[in-house]
Amino acid sequence: MSLPSAISAAAAHTEGLPTMLIEEAYKEYPKPEGIKFTYGTAGIRTKGDILQSSCFRMALISALRSKKLGGKMVGVMVTASHNLEEDNGIKAIDSRGEMLESSWEPYCTEAVNANSAKELIAVLDQLVKTCKVDLSVPALVIYGHDTRPTCPMLVKAVVEGLATMGATVIDAGLKTTPQLHYLVRAHNTQGTPDAYGEPTEMGYYDKLSKAFAKLVAGKPPKTTLVVDCANGVGAYALMQLQQHIPESLLKVRALRTDIKTRGALNDGCGADYVKTNQRLPLGLEKEKGIEAGQRLCSYDGDADRIVYYYLRGPPQQKESFRLLDGDKIASLAADHLNDLVKRAGVAIEVGCVQTAYANGSSTKYLEQRVPVTCTPTGVKHLHHAAERYDVGVYFEANGHGTILFSSEAQQKIHETSPSSPAAEDALEQLKSLIDLINQTVGDALSDMLLVEVILRTKDWDCQEWDSAYEDLPNKLLKVNVKDRFMFVTEDAERKLVKPEGLQAKIDELVAKYKDARSFVRPSGTEDCVRVYAEAGVAGELNSLANGVAKLVADFAA
Numbered sequence: 001m002s003l004p005s006a007i008s009a010a011a012a013h014t015e016g017l018p019t020m021l022i023e024e025a026y027k028e029y030p031k032p033e034g035i036k037f038t039y040g041t042a043g044i045r046t047k048g049d050i051l052q053s054s055c056f057r058m059a060l061i062s063a064l065r066s067k068k069l070g071g072k073m074v075g076v077m078v079t080a081s082h083n084l085e086e087d088n089g090i091k092a093i094d095s096r097g098e099m100l101e102s103s104w105e106p107y108c109t110e111a112v113n114a115n116s117a118k119e120l121i122a123v124l125d126q127l128v129k130t131c132k133v134d135l136s137v138p139a140l141v142i143y144g145h146d147t148r149p150t151c152p153m154l155v156k157a158v159v160e161g162l163a164t165m166g167a168t169v170i171d172a173g174l175k176t177t178p179q180l181h182y183l184v185r186a187h188n189t190q191g192t193p194d195a196y197g198e199p200t201e202m203g204y205y206d207k208l209s210k211a212f213a214k215l216v217a218g219k220p221p222k223t224t225l226v227v228d229c230a231n232g233v234g235a236y237a238l239m240q241l242q243q244h245i246p247e248s249l250l251k252v253r254a255l256r257t258d259i260k261t262r263g264a265l266n267d268g269c270g271a272d273y274v275k276t277n278q279r280l281p282l283g284l285e286k287e288k289g290i291e292a293g294q295r296l297c298s299y300d301g302d303a304d305r306i307v308y309y310y311l312r313g314p315p316q317q318k319e320s321f322r323l324l325d326g327d328k329i330a331s332l333a334a335d336h337l338n339d340l341v342k343r344a345g346v347a348i349e350v351g352c353v354q355t356a357y358a359n360g361s362s363t364k365y366l367e368q369r370v371p372v373t374c375t376p377t378g379v380k381h382l383h384h385a386a387e388r389y390d391v392g393v394y395f396e397a398n399g400h401g402t403i404l405f406s407s408e409a410q411q412k413i414h415e416t417s418p419s420s421p422a423a424e425d426a427l428e429q430l431k432s433l434i435d436l437i438n439q440t441v442g443d444a445l446s447d448m449l450l451v452e453v454i455l456r457t458k459d460w461d462c463q464e465w466d467s468a469y470e471d472l473p474n475k476l477l478k479v480n481v482k483d484r485f486m487f488v489t490e491d492a493e494r495k496l497v498k499p500e501g502l503q504a505k506i507d508e509l510v511a512k513y514k515d516a517r518s519f520v521r522p523s524g525t526e527d528c529v530r531v532y533a534e535a536g537v538a539g540e541l542n543s544l545a546n547g548v549a550k551l552v553a554d555f556a557a
């Protein structure tokens with residue numbers, strides 16, 4: 001293409017963008033000085049009070065994304081999940097209810113870092129050209145938020161960005177992250193053979209509760225499940241869900257449900273606190289009715305993640321606590337689905353996807369039963385790998401995860417004629433599980449119902465579930481370094497290629513311990529390097545983890 005025509009082509013595109021409106025609106029949303037934002041593993045995340053400009057710009061990009069996808073609905077969620085209450089963040093949802101297509105992430109990073117309206121428009125224009133966005137297509141964007149105090153102000157920035165682009169908008173209000181993913185998918189599949197459900201919050205509860213009722217019919221609950229809602233939006237969603245599921249089917253006691261008190265969110269509670277500290281939420285041991293044998297679970301701040309745990313003895317004793325994390329949920333689910341598929345006589349295969357953070361014992365256990373893949377950290381990587389299986393179970397150790405049924409697998413399940421009453425029962429269970437599981441993204445509420453169904457079907461308590469395998473003692477440490485980007489990994493983050501020589505040192509150290517493993521990677525959400533270590537001998541774990549952390553610090557210095 002000759003230069004003049006290239007310039008005129010660019011000019012034509014720029015004309016298509018509402019540049020004057022963007023310039024005008026931009027004045028309210030300059031980038032805070034001295035900060036570099038990154039669209040990472042979980043969108044953009046930092047202190048909430050410096051995020052307005054990012055929210056405004058992400059809204060512009062979302063409108064373009066909707067146009068690119070032929071005017072299908074896309075979503076934007078304002079949340080910082082398990083992080084501190086003063087933090088906030090924004091993540092984009094694609095039209096199938098999945099995470100934003102990763103090739104668009106660099107544009108998000110560039111747009112939120114633009115230092116002038118002109119720079120911002122240039123980034124958008126580049127995006128329009130490279131991704132061939134037809135600007136004449138109308139855009140449709142739904143937005144939602146969690147319970148953080150900075151949400152209203154950030155949502156306002158989103159709304160102004162969308163108005164600037166002339167997008168049609170739907171205000172979903174207070175939602176869990178997976179609810180917003182559900183709404184997007186349900187909206188875009190309405191009236192098609194893949195219709196996902198009624199595209200309303202009530203439609204979401206309705207779908208889950210109906211599937212749950214079928215799966216536990218004739219099996220009333222024997223015990224109460226205690227749910228730690230992290231003082232977040234999960235508290236609200238669980239309350240709504242309880243309106244749809246009678247106590248005769250599910251006995252739940254919701255704790256840490258205070259979404260009003262400042263500072264309460266994720267404070268000494270929630271899935272991250274419980275998983276990281278491997279203990280009960282703070283003060284729960286003193287709560288009336290929390291006793292030996294109790295089954296509990298914790299959501300995170302936006303309810304897209306869950307871990308279970310139970311008490312083997314008195315709650316005051318540290319040793320009583322037993323964690324049933326994402327790996328244990330994956331094993332429970334993979335086993336159950338594998339059994340059902342075999343009993344049903346459907347020719348489909350169950351596979352499982354984990355990350356390097358999966359406990360070595362869980363990987364060993366799963367590999368003896370189903371094919372297992374390891375991907376880099378972050379739900380989007382696991383999700384895509386799980387799509388390659390007929391039934392793909394994916395979980396991060398920290399409790400993010402779900403199960404995907406491919407279209408062919410769903411078709412086979414619906415078309416197979418059962419050869420026996422047992423096969424018929426298995427087929428019916430599979431059909432209901434497809435509805436019970438939120439296949440767009442990990443969902444604490446849906447995953448909780450899934451675990452409850454499996455335990456009830458097997459008539460298991462937590463101890464029976466826990467006995468599948470014994471976790472290797474493990475530790476996760478953070479090392480603060482000047483530049484975490486000097487740490488580069490390969491092999492699904494299990495090996496460092498940079499800084500040179502460090503991996504060899506780590507290998508040397510690990511070899512000194514029995515059944516040990518350790519790896520190092522830069523975090524995608526925090527300014528730190530993470531060190532993971534596990535060891536066959538509990539007493540040796542700290543020495544290994546600290547040793548690797550020291551190597552990291554030495555190499556970084």
Ligand SMILES: CC(=O)N[C@H]1[C@@H](OP(=O)(O)O)O[C@H](CO)[C@@H](O)[C@@H]1O
Pocket residue numbers: 041042081357377378379396398400522523524525526530
């Ligand atoms: C070790 C760990 O728990 N990492 C978390 C954390 O990612 P990092 O890239 O490690 O910061 O946040 C992600 C988003 O919430 C989550 O998907 C992931 O599992």
Ligand SMILES: [Mg+2]
Pocket residue numbers: 081082300301302303304305
């Ligand atoms: Mg979360």
